[in-house]
Amino acid sequence: MRDQLLRLLPGGKKNAAKACPLSSTPLSSKSAAFLFLRQPEALSIDEQETLTTLQQFDPEIEQAYRLVQQFAQMLRTRTGERLDAWLESARASQIREIQSFIQGIERDKAAVVAGLTLSQNNGQVEGFVNKLKLIKRQGYGRASFPLLRQRMLYAF
Numbered sequence: 001m002r003d004q005l006l007r008l009l010p011g012g013k014k015n016a017a018k019a020c021p022l023s024s025t026p027l028s029s030k031s032a033a034f035l036f037l038r039q040p041e042a043l044s045i046d047e048q049e050t051l052t053t054l055q056q057f058d059p060e061i062e063q064a065y066r067l068v069q070q071f072a073q074m075l076r077t078r079t080g081e082r083l084d085a086w087l088e089s090a091r092a093s094q095i096r097e098i099q100s101f102i103q104g105i106e107r108d109k110a111a112v113v114a115g116l117t118l119s120q121n122n123g124q125v126e127g128f129v130n131k132l133k134l135i136k137r138q139g140y141g142r143a144s145f146p147l148l149r150q151r152m153l154y155a156f
Contacts, residue, residue, distance in 0.1 A: 027054075036068045039076075063093050080116030083109075131155060 027050065035043065035051045043051065055062040067090050074082055087105065090098050105112050115121070135155055139148050 036065055037072060039072075040069070060095055064095050064098060067093060067095075067098055074116055078117055078119065080113040083113055083116060128156070 032054065035047055035054070038047075040048070051065070055065060067086075070086055070089075074080065074086060083105075087102060090102055093099075132152060132155075135151050136148065139151065143151070
């Protein structure tokens with residue numbers, strides 16, 4: 001999505017000659033992606049104006065924003081049963097990045113539906129694994145196995 005926004009923003013590859021009536025400070029693709037992912041109610045007035053200007057600049061941006069918000073809403077409300085309807089509307093779009101995202105979803109659709117529906121996840125396990133790897137990296141080349149074992153036991 002960031003690449004799509006970069007292509008459509010002023011100075012991007014696609015619309016270099018086309019001027020966008022944004023504010024005097026250029027909008028980075030990271031900032032634009034941030035605007036896309038936040039809930040509309042959580043945006044400040046300036047952010048809402050920037051988002052509206054972006055949507056008016058190109059119809060693809062408006063369509064991409066709508067699709068991103070629908071998917072984010074499915075994720076927030078855990079309504080994975082609406083994934084098929086979302087995939088149909090996303091397939092109708094001709095946005096290259098959305099099409100690539102759809103292909104990734106379809107490769108492991110069962111896992112995506114489970115992630116969108118179930119409240120259980122492996123976040124806590126991933127956190128522990130991350131902490132263990134951090135401790136291991138800190139002792140690389142200096143610590144013997146007993147010392148590394150001791151540090152891991154004390155960390156938890």
